[in-house]
Structures are given as C-alpha cells and as structure tokens.
Amino acid sequence: MKVAVIGGNGQLGRDVNSAFAAEGHEVTALTHQDLEISSLESVRTLFAAVRPEAVVNTAAFHHVEKCEAEPGLAFAINGMGARNIALVTAETGATLLHISTDYVFDGQKGTPYVEEDLPAPLNVYGNTKLSGEFFVRSTNPRHFVVRTSAIYGESPCRAKGGLNFVELMLKLSKEKTELRVVDDEFVSPTPTAQIAKQLVALGQSSDYGLYHATTEGSCSWFEFAAAIFELTNTRIRLEPARPGEFPAKVPRPKYSVLENQALKSKSLNVFTHWKAGLENYLARRAQTATLISA
Numbered sequence: 001m002k003v004a005v006i007g008g009n010g011q012l013g014r015d016v017n018s019a020f021a022a023e024g025h026e027v028t029a030l031t032h033q034d035l036e037i038s039s040l041e042s043v044r045t046l047f048a049a050v051r052p053e054a055v056v057n058t059a060a061f062h063h064v065e066k067c068e069a070e071p072g073l074a075f076a077i078n079g080m081g082a083r084n085i086a087l088v089t090a091e092t093g094a095t096l097l098h099i100s101t102d103y104v105f106d107g108q109k110g111t112p113y114v115e116e117d118l119p120a121p122l123n124v125y126g127n128t129k130l131s132g133e134f135f136v137r138s139t140n141p142r143h144f145v146v147r148t149s150a151i152y153g154e155s156p157c158r159a160k161g162g163l164n165f166v167e168l169m170l171k172l173s174k175e176k177t178e179l180r181v182v183d184d185e186f187v188s189p190t191p192t193a194q195i196a197k198q199l200v201a202l203g204q205s206s207d208y209g210l211y212h213a214t215t216e217g218s219c220s221w222f223e224f225a226a227a228i229f230e231l232t233n234t235r236i237r238l239e240p241a242r243p244g245e246f247p248a249k250v251p252r253p254k255y256s257v258l259e260n261q262a263l264k265s266k267s268l269n270v271f272t273h274w275k276a277g278l279e280n281y282l283a284r285r286a287q288t289a290t291l292i293s294a
Contacts, residue, residue: 014154058099190274
C-alpha cells in the first residue's frame with residue numbers, strides 16, 4: 001500500500017513512517033516544505049503526483065498558547081487543513097487516518113472519556129482540532145479519526161523546544177536539586193511508537209470511524225515524573241506543586257484520560273499500560289546512547 005505521512009519529519013510522523021515501512025508499505029514522508037495543508041490547491045497538486053492509497057495526517061498547529069493568540073491560523077491548519085486533506089482523499093478514494101487530541105474534552109467528567117462522550121473544548125486548540133474532526137468525518141467515509149494524549153517519542157518535538165516531558169525532566173534533574181510538578185492534571189502518557197503501531201493496525205483494516213488511542217491506566221504529571229526518576233535511578237527531590245503555583249496561561253482540561261473503547265470492541269487495541277510504555281521508551285533511549293558512545 002502507498003502511504004503518505006503528512007508531518008513525516010515530526011515527533012509522531014517519524015515513528016509512523018517506520019511502522020508502515022516495517023510492514024512492507026511504500027511510505028512517502030511529507031513535510032511543510034512539500035505542501036501547505038491550509039491550501040486546497042497545494043494538497044490536490046501534491047496528491048496527484050504522489051497518488052497515495054492511505055494518508056496519515058499528523059500535522060497540526062498544537063502550541064496551545066500560540067493557538068490562543070492566533071486563532072485564525074490555528075483554524076486554517078487544524079480545521080481547514082483537515083478539510084482539504086479529507087476532500088482530496090475522498091476524491092481519490094484514499095483512506096485518511098487523522099490525528100486528534102484529548103483536548104476536545106473539558107476534563108469535568110472525572111472518569112475516562114469514551115468516543116460517545118460529548119466534546120466541550122476549553123481553548124482555541126481544542127476547538128480547532130474538533131472542527132477538523134467534524135470535517136474529516138463528514139467528508140471522507142474512509143476515515144479513522146484517532147484521538148491521543150500526552151505523547152512523547154524519540155524524535156524531537158519542535159513545538160516544545162525539542163524536548164518531550166521525559167527528556168525535560170531528565171534535563172532538569174541534572175540542573176536542579178529539587179523539582180516541583182503539578183499533581184492535579186491527569187493523563188495517559190503515550191509513546192509515539194505505540195501510536196504508530198496502532199495506526200498501522202487501523203490502516204490495514206476497514207473498521208472506519210472515531211477511536212481513542214492511548215496507553216492503559218492514567219497518572220498525574222507528578223506521578224509520571226516520579227516514575228521517570230525511579231526507572232532511571234535519578235536522585236532528585238521531587239515535590240508536588242502547590243495549588244496555583246504554575247497558573248496556566250490558557251484553560252486546559254484537568255482530567256483528559258481516554259478509554260480505548262472502540263479499539264477494544266473490535267479487538268484492535270495494541271496499547272500497553274503507560275508505565276510499560278515508559279519502560280520500553282527508556283530502554284530504547286539507553287540502547288541508543290550506548291550505540292552513540294561506542
């Protein structure tokens with residue numbers, strides 16, 4: 001199968017490229033230099049040349065504060081960009097796998113969100129990503145809309161200065177003797193390698209629809225940091241942040257844990273528990289460091 005990965009040089013995109021290639025698919029990694037998803041003409045022209053049978057859209061404007069400051073640009077990319085890709089894939093008969101986010105929810109539920117729960121975004125980013133979901137679902141019947149949460153991977157995340165949460169914690173542990181991390185925001189930290197594996201499983205099926213796709217279980221960011229330091233034998237004093245110590249510039253859901261209900265109902269779920277995912281990430285990280293130093 002010919003697969004085009006939009007955002008193919010990103011944190012998630014690189015693992016998606018590798019996962020599909022490992023299954024024998026012909027992969028074309030597309031970057032912002034190759035196409036501008038907010039331009040229908042740009043998308044149509046490139047897809048006419050590449051002629052993919054499946055498209056994975058990992059591209060997004062996902063810097064939450066910048067989205068709030070530039071809502072028009074956020075909608076052009078996250079909303080209209082998704083619409084343009086959906087239109088062209090519908091025209092060509094290609095399958096579309098579109099990445100969305102836990103930020104479509106307001107965090108008030110307090111128990112894991114399932115696909116049938118009503119979205120209620122708190123910020124521009126969440127609203128524009130939700131609009132993208134609706135464009136995809138109403139435009140291309142051959143779609144997979146995949147919501148995920150708190151992702152981290154081996155490739156740098158440019159929107160976050162090249163550091164995911166794991167790398168940031170380990171970096172700060174070398175610079176400080178004490179760290180304070182929020183203990184009232186709950187997520188399911190999800191490695192990009194597992195998301196990529198899940199996308200391959202979906203892309204090779206015809207069970208189109210809306211899916212939640214995160215690791216099992218949940219934790220606070222404080223608990224996640226504690227696990228990182230425990231598994232790496234890092235000695236540092238870690239304390240929960242005081243209420244209001246790190247006020248958010250933009251409203252965010254306090255609880256955005258997702259339940260992979262649809263994946264499980266179709267026996268497609270490939271995710272492990274979040275801590276097992278972290279253990280595997282750290283093992284691969286250590287192996288890479290050993291190879292580099294050899």
